Each structure stands twice: as C-alpha cells, then as structure tokens.
Amino acid sequence: MSHSEPIEKNCVGPDAEYVKLISSDQKEFLVKRTHAETYSKTIKQILSGPTNCSEGETNQIEFSQISSKVLEIICNYIEYKAQCEIIMEKGEEIPEFDIPLEEATDVMMAASFLQC
Amino acid sequence: MHLYSLPSDVFLVIRRKKTTIFTDCKDSATVLELKKIVEGITKIPPADQRLYTTNSAIMEDSKTLQDYGFNATTSKAQNPTSIGLTFKLSSGEFEDLELCPYSTPPELPDVMKSQDANGQEQAS
Numbered sequence: 001m002s003h004s005e006p007i008e009k010n011c012v013g014p015d016a017e018y019v020k021l022i023s024s025d026q027k028e029f030l031v032k033r034t035h036a037e038t039y040s041k042t043i044k045q046i047l048s049g050p051t052n053c054s055e056g057e058t059n060q061i062e063f064s065q066i067s068s069k070v071l072e073i074i075c076n077y078i079e080y081k082a083q084c085e086i087i088m089e090k091g092e093e094i095p096e097f098d099i100p101l102e103e104a105t106d107v108m109m110a111a112s113f114l115q116c
Numbered sequence: 117m118h119l120y121s122l123p124s125d126v127f128l129v130i131r132r133k134k135t136t137i138f139t140d141c142k143d144s145a146t147v148l149e150l151k152k153i154v155e156g157i158t159k160i161p162p163a164d165q166r167l168y169t170t171n172s173a174i175m176e177d178s179k180t181l182q183d184y185g186f187n188a189t190t191s192k193a194q195n196p197t198s199i200g201l202t203f204k205l206s207s208g209e210f211e212d213l214e215l216c217p218y219s220t221p222p223e224l225p226d227v228m229k230s231q232d233a234n235g236q237e238q239a240s
Contacts, residue, residue, distance in 0.1 A: 032139070079127055
C-alpha cells in the first residue's frame with residue numbers, strides 16, 4: 001500500500017516533541033513523538049529512514065487513506081499502550097480498550113499498515 | 117524509559133477546528149501549564165489561548181485540572197477527556213469554539229473488502 005508524504009512547512013523546535021499525523025480529510029492529530037515511534041513501527045521508519053528525512057525534519061506524516069475517525073482511534077491506542085506499560089510495571093490490571101464496531105475493520109487495516 | 121511516575125495522570129485531547137493534540141499531564145497541573153504545552157506546539161502564547169471544558173466553560177489559568185473534575189478515573193488513556201481551544205484573533209476577540217467533527221470512513225472498495233476478510237481470519 002503506497003502512501004503520499006508531501007513536504008509541509010517546517011515545525012521543528014518546540015514541535016519536536018510531537019509528531020503530526022494528518023488524516024485523509026486534512027485533520028491534524030498530534031501525539032508525542034516518542035510514543036508514536038515506540039508503538040508504530042511504520043511511523044518510526046518514516047521518521048528515521050534515510051530516504052524520508054523531510055518527514056524527520058517537519059515532524060508531519062500525511063495518511064491519505066486513513067480517515068480522521070480511524071486516526072483518532074489509532075492515536076488513542078498509542079496513548080493507551082504507553083499508559084499500559086506503566087500500569088504493567090506497577091503490576092496492576094490493564095483496562096480494556098474498546099473500539100466501536102463501525103470502525104473496527106478500518107482500524108484494523110490502519111493498524112496493520114502502521115504496524116501497531 | 118518512562119516519563120510518568122505518579123498514578124494521577126490525566127489524558128487529554130485538546131481540540132481546535134481541525135487540530136487534535138493528544139497529551140497528558142498531572143491532575144494537579146494548572147490550566148496555565150496546559151496552555152504552555154499548547155504554546156510549545158502551536159507557538160501561541162498562553163495569553164492568546166482559551167481552553168474550554170466539555171461543557172464549554174472557560175478554564176481559568178489559576179485553577180488546576182482537578183478543579184474541573186479531570187482525574188485519572190475520568191480521563192483514561194483509551195478514553196481521554198476533550199478540551200476545546202480557541203485563539204485570540206487580531207481584532208482582540210477570541211474565535212468561536214469550533215470543533216470540526218470527524219468524518220466517517222468512506223465505503224470500502226470491493227478489493228479491500230476481501231483483504232479484510234483475510235486479515236480477520238489471520239487475526240483469529
């Protein structure tokens with residue numbers, strides 16, 4: 001599955017902590033860069049791969065196939081995984097992560113693309 | 117590597133028009149601290165920001181997130197609380213709170229539908 005990666009204006013500096021994920025309908029989602037790279041191998045590869053240094057500089061990735069609703073769920077999941085690690089360290093029970101049925105198949109496709 | 121050591125983290129989603137920022141902070145953090153996080157991302161100074169709770173109430177800088185009812189129980193990572201954000205316009209007025217709703221995904225083309233079935237079989 002190919003994905004487009006247009007070059008946007010720079011948002012380095014204070015932005016560097018967050019990475020911007022853009023959905024097919026131009027909605028922007030910012031998540032902490034460390035979380036995104038840890039829990040999505042694809043995002044990590046895009047940001048750190050030698051052929052895609054424009055993304056590494058601009059901290060923006062555009063997903064022309066993923067809608068905003070699905071991307072929101074993905075971002076929620078990334079944050080949820082980050083929180084789960086801390087909970088597991090403490091040995092407590094991990095809360096469930098619910099996905100609405102209408103989005104489930106789209107979320108699965110996006111998840112397999114993003115490897116998260 | 118872990119950034120959080122206290123159990124009282126609240127997970128927030130800050131929304132303004134087409135932008136959504138996923139972030140978290142402690143429930144003892146003040147609204148001003150949250151605005152500083154937003155400043156780091158949007159480069160708009162806290163003085164030109166306004167944060168709104170889910171009831172569209174304007175949040176005061178001096179209050180903490182706890183004061184507005186945000187705590188670890190209500191704001192979990194998998195279900196974060198939404199906070200609205202508006203900026204001050206050049207006229208001195210603040211923009212209206214406007215959250216673009218997310219779109220529904222488009223209908224899957226047939227080719228992808230069959231791929232889906234395979235994916236689900238492999239997952240189970």
